[in-house]
Amino acid sequence: MFKSSIDSGSSTHGKLAHAHMIKTAFEPSLFLQNTLVNMYCKCGELDLAHQLFDKMPQRNLVSWNSLIAGYTGIGDYQNAVWVFNEARVSRLELNRFAYASILRVCAQTGNLELGRMIHGLVLTNGLGVRKVLLANALIQMYSKCGHVGQARLVFDYSEELDGVSWNSVITGYVQSGMTSEMMRLLVKMHRSRVGFSSYVLGSVLKSCCSNFVGCEEFGKMLHGCCVKLGWELDIVVGTALLDMYAKIGDLSEATTLFRIMPSKNVVMYNAMISGLFRSETLNNVYAKEALKLFAKMQIRGIKASNVTFSAIIKACNACQEYEYGKQMHAHICKRNLQYDEFIGSSLVELYSLLGSIKDGMKCFSSTTKRDIITWTSIIMAHAQSGEFEGALSLFCRLLESGPKPDEFTISIMLSVCADLAAARSGEQIQGYAIKSGIDKLIVVHNSLLSMYAKCGDIDSARLAFESTDSPDVVSWSVIICGSAQHGRSRDALSLFELMKDHQIAPNHITFLGVLTACSHGGLVEEGLKCFEGMTRDHGLTPxxxxxxxxxxxxxxxxxxxxxxxxxxxxxxxxxxxxxxxxxxxxxxxxxxxxxxxxxxxxxxxxxxxxxxxxxxxxxxxxxxxxxxxxxxxxxxxxxxxxxEPGVSWIEVGNRVHSFMVGDKSHTSSTKIYARLEEMLEKIKKMGFTNESHVSDACEFEERQGSAVNHHSEKLAVTLGLISLPPSAPVRVMKNLRVCQDCHTIMKFLSKLEKREIILRDRIRFHHFREGFCSCGDYW
The missing domain is CATH 1.25.40 (Serine Threonine Protein Phosphatase 5, Tetratricopeptide repeat)
Structure with a gap:
């Protein structure tokens, strides 16, 4: 009865027999008690097994081995180690099965230190590490702990080897990226007439996705080998082949393999769907094909996994099938998979594309295990929706929560600081990037260039550009566009010529920056010449x-x-x-x-x-x-x-302060208005009159009465003059074009206050110094 339960995996019959033993006061032998403990362990009921074990008047090696193997089987590695230590304390002479079980624990937990200690005990006790059971356990332990060299030593000195031995070392080489050693061992395995298994072929094919030199040819050679050996229709090998072709970009071959497979499981469907989402191939056609594959899965009754749903949500995002995506979300909730981190990040992206940050935050909050991808998705969602302050707040929460921001997260945050013109926050994020060692990565460096340029500090942007080891087309485009927006038209053209001298082919954005520079600088002939050369010399269509x-x-x-x-x-x-x-x-x-x-x-x-x-x-x-x-x-x-209402903002004291026309909501509004009126009176004595400029104000509602004197940019500049140190420039951003009245007043204020005022409007930057503007009044 106990063995029947062990074979079926259900403890029902065994429990009935156990109950009958208790009821009849039957005293089982040690053999029967061990069988009962083994039954509870094999059925996953370790609490009952351990209770029975504790009550056993006598125990032998089989008793301890059963309990260790039981805890190992359910993944309770801590208790498995505890039982192993208790067995050693009891001075029981453990056999190779106990040591093999605890070595599997070390392999699963990556506990190399304990694994080495067990290796030493095995040698000390003379249990024979050259025998296949312990040899395989040691090989797997060292391989999974990332020490494949030591695994190979155990392999080479073993007297007995089987297919598992070869597979373990080969898998270790694959996971360590040691493709040359893996291929040599594979050839040796073939020459030793050891039959390939689906497991080893799958592992080796996986290595062909790592883009080593000759990986495509090697993968195709293995495909031929699989066909010759009759493995190509095996579900494991077929899935590995399909995944390999998808990852090397051969979707035609991947689709053929998928079509000819006689039986398909969820892993194969996932491989095919994921194959359609490589960055080189992603488009609407492939995205819709992925949706069709999902429909076929449903028709065939194949239960989708969390990987499937994550890929399908991405497909919905790619082909803008947002309503379909919402239906998938309902399906995910029905399956109770909404807590998965990969699904969570895909759902956050879905709702951010829909413009629903609120729903995106709900998906983010419901994801219990948040990795850096999930955090980056919600931060990007806020950034794309213009919720820049929310993105900054989330980034601070990320730093407190544990996952380390990667280069993409840092790049997004630098872009957020650029859009907010929050230079101080951007500098702090730059400091974090330097501390993390990712500041030299080109994606971070380019975002840093953009941040400084958009925050009004074109000199720092130029210094950062000159410190770039190998600037790419994005780096050149950013500094050229930045120079154009800051009124340095000649600098932008010089940089463009230098870019061509460095053999960097310009793109559409580069030319947009150059043409903007010509437009803002009044360089008509240069601009027309550049426009003509765009198609003639570089093959780009305007x-x-x-x-x-x-x-x-x-x-x-x-x-x-x-x-x-x-x-x-x-x-x-x-x-x-x-x-x-x-x-x-x-x-x-x-x-x-x-x-x-x-x-x-x-x-x-x-x-x-x-x-x-x-x-x-x-x-x-x-x-x-x-x-x-x-x-x-x-x-x-x-x-x-x-x-659109005019809004201006300025960063003071790690906080962004926003203003609208006539805004009195700021806590320092009384001081702001008093200082502004005082300065207006002073510049009138310097010769300023606003009568001729009122008609140039951009906003209908700002033309009446004294409202023209209380435009949002004037209020923001005044706050900067009150709050910032005398040596610091005042940097203000506005979402609309600056009006002529404000432009003229800023020139007077820069002379009156002996301060540099930098004002960014929708079109360009204006640097006001000593009564003059960098645009030369040509904007």
Whole structure:
């Protein structure tokens, strides 16, 4: 009855027999008691086994071995070691089975120190490490602890070897990335006429995914070997082959293998679905193919695993099947798999793409085991949704929770600091990157360049760029675009020439930076020459942003007719952004005739964009056409088009302070307004008058009364002047273009306060020093 329970894995019959023994006061022999203990151990009921073991009046080696093996079998390694130590304390002479069990514990836990001690005890007790049982246990222990060299020594000096011995050493070489040694041993195994197993072939095929030299040819050779030996249709070998071809990018061969396999399990489906998600092949077609495979799994009744769901959610994200993704989320909750860290990170990405940070945070909170991928996903979700302060808060929680941020997390956080213009926070994150030793990685270094440039410190960005060992196209593009935005047009062009001298091929973003530099610097001929060379010399096709730069370049130079002709010939005549650039030029040169036609056209193309209405309104208002301006304003109200409110912010004392027009919510608002009024009175005595500039304010609601004096950027700059040390520059960011009134006032304030004021608006940076701006009033 006890052996019946051992064979079936169910303790029901054994318990009935045990109960009958107790009821009849039957006194079992030591043999029967050991069988009973073994039954409870094999059925996973270690509590009952241990209770019975403690009550045994007499125990022998079999008793102890059963209990050690039982704890090892259920993964309770701590108790397995405890029982082993108790057996040694009892001065019992342990045999090779006990030592083999405890060596398996060492292998599973990676406890090399204990494993070496057991090895020594085996040698001391003369149990014969050259015999197959202990030899295999030692080989597996050393291999799994990362000491495959010592495993090979045990292997070479063993008198008895079997397939497990060979497989263990080969697997150890695979896991250690020692492909040359692995291949030599595989050849030796074949010459020794030891038959390959599905396990060893699967392990070796796994090594072909590690991109060593000749891995593709070696993998195909192994495929031929599998076919010759009749293993290609084995589920383990077939899955390994499929995974290998998918990882080396041969999806055609992977699909063929998947199709011909007579039986498919969830692991094979997972391998095929995951194969469709390699970075080199991911697109909508493959993503939808993955969804079809999942549907076939459901039809065949194959139960999906957490790996399957994680891949399918990624497929939904890739092909924008968000509703399907929500259905998968419901399916995941039904299976109670929402706590898995890989599924959690995929769900966070799903809801961030949907713009639902709240739902993404719920998924994040429900994930009990959060690895760095899960943390990075939720931080990126906040960053992509513009929740920058939330991203910073989560990063602080990450540092407190344990997982170490990797280069991708640091890169995202530097981008967050760039968007917030939080230079001090960015410097602290840079310090963490240096301490962690990842600051030299190119992805971190490029983000650092961008952070300094976007925070208004182009000199630090240039120093960081010059310290880069091997700048790539991203590094060059970032520093060129940064120089352009800071008004250093000639520097941007010099860097572009230097980039070409270093044989770095420019991309679309590089040219966007160069054309922006030409536009902001009024370098018409240089800009046109660069635009022509984009296709002629580098084979790049300009997009609407490049064309908008050329329109802006010609428009600022007063060549409005040329700009219009360029649009009509560019192939982007139906794109609103290029016409909006021309409308902005019409406003600059007060050309109401062309401006009216262009404004009507751009509003027709993009009737919901507030920027077009505001530009046309300002054009009419600047030209004294109040009735036309009022009509545009009424048209906006009639169509329900709302302008984005102007917001400015400044970092002071590790905190970002935000302001809107006339904002009095700040705790220091009384001091801010008093200081601002004091400075306005002083600059009036210096010759400033705002009467001629009021019409240039960008916001409708800011044109009345004293509101023009309380624009958001003025309030932010004033807080900086009050709070920052006299030697520190005042860096303020704004989400809209700076108005002419504020631009003029900043020049006066920089001279009055003898301070550098750096103001970033939607278009560019303005560096105000001693009454002058870096843009040369050309913005």
């Amino acid at each position: 997009n609407e942003k490049h064309c908008a730069c050329i329109v802006d370049l010609l428009g600022r130079a007063g060549r409005l007719a040329d700009a219009e002709s360029f649009i009509l010939d560019s192939g982007f005549a139906g794109v609103p952004v290029v016409w909006r650039a021309l409308l902005s030029a019409c406003r600059l040169h007060k050309d109401t005739v062309m401006g009216k036609l262009v404004g009507e056209r751009v509003i027709e193309l993009e009737p919901e964009a507030a920027a077009s209405y505001v530009l046309l309104y300002n054009l009419y208002n600047d030209s004294g056409m109040e009735k036309s301006a009022t009509k545009i304003r009424d048209l906006m109200k009639e169509r329900g088009v709302k302008k």
